[in-house]
Amino acid sequence: MNYIIPLTILGIISYGVLKKINIYDTFLDGSKEGLHTIFNILPSILAMVVGVNIFLKSGVLYFFLSFLEPVLKSYDLSLEILAMGFLRPISGSASLAIMNSIYKIYGVDSFMGFLASVMEGATDTTIYVLALYFGSIKIVKTRYALKVGLFADLCGLIAAFIVSTIFF
Amino acid sequence: MVSLIWLFLIASGIIYSFFTGNMEFINNEILNSSKEAINLVFTMIPVILLWMGIMNIAEVSGLLNKFSNLLYPLLSKLFTSLKKDSKALGYIASNIACNVLGLGSVATPFGLKAMEEMQKENINKDEASDAMITFLVLNTSGVTLIPTTVIALRNSYGSVSPTAIIIPSIIATTVSSICGLTLDYIIRRSKK
Incomplete structure (x- = not known):
C-alpha cells in the first residue's frame, strides 16, 4: 500500500519527461489552479461544519430519535445505531465518534459493534460531499442529486443491517 | 434542497x-x-496543491487521456452525456480508482477537478448536469474495497477478527451504489 503513491508520482513525472514537457512548470501551473479551488470550497465547508455542529452539539437529534425508541426495541436495535445511521450522510467525524461509543458500550465483537462497522464502510458523507463538490463550481440548482444520494445511503444502511444479520 | x-x-x-x-x-x-x-x-491544502500539480503533468503529457481511454468502455455506459475526448473522464476514473483503494484524501482533488471539467461542458452554469449527478452518486455511495479506518479502530478495541467486516461492507456498499445508479438512470430516462 505504501508503494502506490510514490510510484504513481514517479511514473507520472517520468512519462512527462518522456513526452518532452517542462514537468516543473507544468506542476506549478496545476498547483496554482489548486489555490483557486481551495478558495472556492472554503465557504461551503464553513457553512456545512457550522450547521452540522449546531445540530450535533444541541442534542436535538436524540430528542427526535426518542420518538422512535419503541420501534427500535421491537427490532433489537439501539438508539446509537439509529443516530449513527442518521449522521452517516451528514458528518464523517460524528458517525465515527458514535461508532467508537458503540464499541465502548456494547463491545466491538457484539452484534451492535459489527453492524456499526459495516454501516461505516457502507456509505459516505453524502451531504458534505455534495456541498463540497457543487460549492467548488458554484452550482446552485442541484436538481435530483440529493434525493438519489440519500436513497443510495438508505439502501446501503438497510443492506448493512441485512448482511450483518447473515454474517454475524 | x-x-x-x-x-x-x-x-x-x-x-x-x-x-x-x-x-x-x-x-x-x-x-x-x-x-x-x-x-x-x-x-486539505497540501494534498490538493500537490495532486493538482502532479495531475497537470499527467494531463498535459497525455497520460491521463490514456488512462481514461482504458476505462472508457465502462465509464461511457454510466456517463452517456460525456464525449470520448472529455477531460473529465480521466479525472473521474482517477477519483474512482483512489476511492476503491481507500485513498480517500487523494480522491478529493481528482473529484474537484472532474467537477471543474464537467462544468466547462455544462450549458447551464448554475445547474447540475446529468453527468455531475451520476458522478456524485457513484462517489457518495462509497465504492471502498477495504475500509482501513474501521479495521484499525476495531483492532485498537481488541476485536478477535477486525477484518471480518470487509466482505459484508463490500456487499453493502455495492448494493448502495447499484440502487443509487439505478434510480439515477430511471430519473434521467424519464426526463427525456
Whole structure:
C-alpha cells in the first residue's frame, strides 16, 4: 500500500519527461489552479461544519430519535445505531465518534459493534460531499442529486443491517 | 434542497437549545466550529496543491487521456452525456480508482477537478448536469474495497477478527451504489 503513491508520482513525472514537457512548470501551473479551488470550497465547508455542529452539539437529534425508541426495541436495535445511521450522510467525524461509543458500550465483537462497522464502510458523507463538490463550481440548482444520494445511503444502511444479520 | 437541510440543521439546533437553556454553549460552538472549518480546509491544502500539480503533468503529457481511454468502455455506459475526448473522464476514473483503494484524501482533488471539467461542458452554469449527478452518486455511495479506518479502530478495541467486516461492507456498499445508479438512470430516462 505504501508503494502506490510514490510510484504513481514517479511514473507520472517520468512519462512527462518522456513526452518532452517542462514537468516543473507544468506542476506549478496545476498547483496554482489548486489555490483557486481551495478558495472556492472554503465557504461551503464553513457553512456545512457550522450547521452540522449546531445540530450535533444541541442534542436535538436524540430528542427526535426518542420518538422512535419503541420501534427500535421491537427490532433489537439501539438508539446509537439509529443516530449513527442518521449522521452517516451528514458528518464523517460524528458517525465515527458514535461508532467508537458503540464499541465502548456494547463491545466491538457484539452484534451492535459489527453492524456499526459495516454501516461505516457502507456509505459516505453524502451531504458534505455534495456541498463540497457543487460549492467548488458554484452550482446552485442541484436538481435530483440529493434525493438519489440519500436513497443510495438508505439502501446501503438497510443492506448493512441485512448482511450483518447473515454474517454475524 | 441543500438550503433546506442547512436550515433544518441550524434552526432545529438553535430552537432546541433555546428550550433546554443551552444558548450560551451554542453561542460558543458557533464561533468554535467556524475555526474548525478553516482548520479542516487547511489540512486539505497540501494534498490538493500537490495532486493538482502532479495531475497537470499527467494531463498535459497525455497520460491521463490514456488512462481514461482504458476505462472508457465502462465509464461511457454510466456517463452517456460525456464525449470520448472529455477531460473529465480521466479525472473521474482517477477519483474512482483512489476511492476503491481507500485513498480517500487523494480522491478529493481528482473529484474537484472532474467537477471543474464537467462544468466547462455544462450549458447551464448554475445547474447540475446529468453527468455531475451520476458522478456524485457513484462517489457518495462509497465504492471502498477495504475500509482501513474501521479495521484499525476495531483492532485498537481488541476485536478477535477486525477484518471480518470487509466482505459484508463490500456487499453493502455495492448494493448502495447499484440502487443509487439505478434510480439515477430511471430519473434521467424519464426526463427525456
